[in-house]
Amino acid sequence: xxxxxxxxxxxxxxxxxxxxxxxxxxxxxxxxxxxxxxxxxxxxxxxxxxxxxxxxxxxxxxxxxxxxxxxxxxxxxxxxxxxxxxxxxxxxxxxxxxxxxxxxxxxxxxxxxxxxxxxxxxxxxxxxxxxxxxxxxxxxxxxxxx
Numbered sequence: 001x002x003x004x005x006x007x008x009x010x011x012x013x014x015x016x017x018x019x020x021x022x023x024x025x026x027x028x029x030x031x032x033x034x035x036x037x038x039x040x041x042x043x044x045x046x047x048x049x050x051x052x053x054x055x056x057x058x059x060x061x062x063x064x065x066x067x068x069x070x071x072x073x074x075x076x077x078x079x080x081x082x083x084x085x086x087x088x089x090x091x092x093x094x095x096x097x098x099x100x101x102x103x104x105x106x107x108x109x110x111x112x113x114x115x116x117x118x119x120x121x122x123x124x125x126x127x128x129x130x131x132x133x134x135x136x137x138x139x140x141x142x143x144x145x146x
Contacts (some may be wrong), residue, residue, distance in 0.1 A: 078139060085145070088135050098136065 063144075068076045094100035111117045122128050138146040 025098055074141070077144070081139070081145065085137050086136060094133065094135060104133070 042073040068079050071079065075096075087098055088097065094104060112119070140146050
């Protein structure tokens with residue numbers, strides 16, 4: 001145990017003796033396959049991937065693509081409801097539809113009622129913080145619109 005004491009030079013001497021005797025066992029030659037791997041390059045920003053344009057919206061009738069003969073009645077009504085509601089992509093599209101306009105007015109009234117927002121004049125030479133409307137449709141469990 002004299003060669004395994006911590007803090008003594010014997011531990012390092014014993015390890016170096018073992019590694020030199022095992023030199024024939026540790027063959028560190030590269031595999032021929034590894035020689036052909038290309039070098040890694042980091043060339044900055046990756047190429048953009050395909051992202052569909054959200055501005056082009058096509059109404060698809062799900063009845064042409066989805067078979068609902070095995071669905072329950074509530075799920076059938078839900079699937080049919082999906083194709084009848086158009087979700088707008090902009091405020092202008094939403095304001096053109098009276099139902100979305102009513103929903104926006106209702107949302108603004110509830111924000112003022114809950115004192116979430118307060119409508120005030122903008123100070124001179126200051127820009128207001130922007131906001132964004134996110135349009136979505138909430139469905140109940142039976143498939144009807146909430």
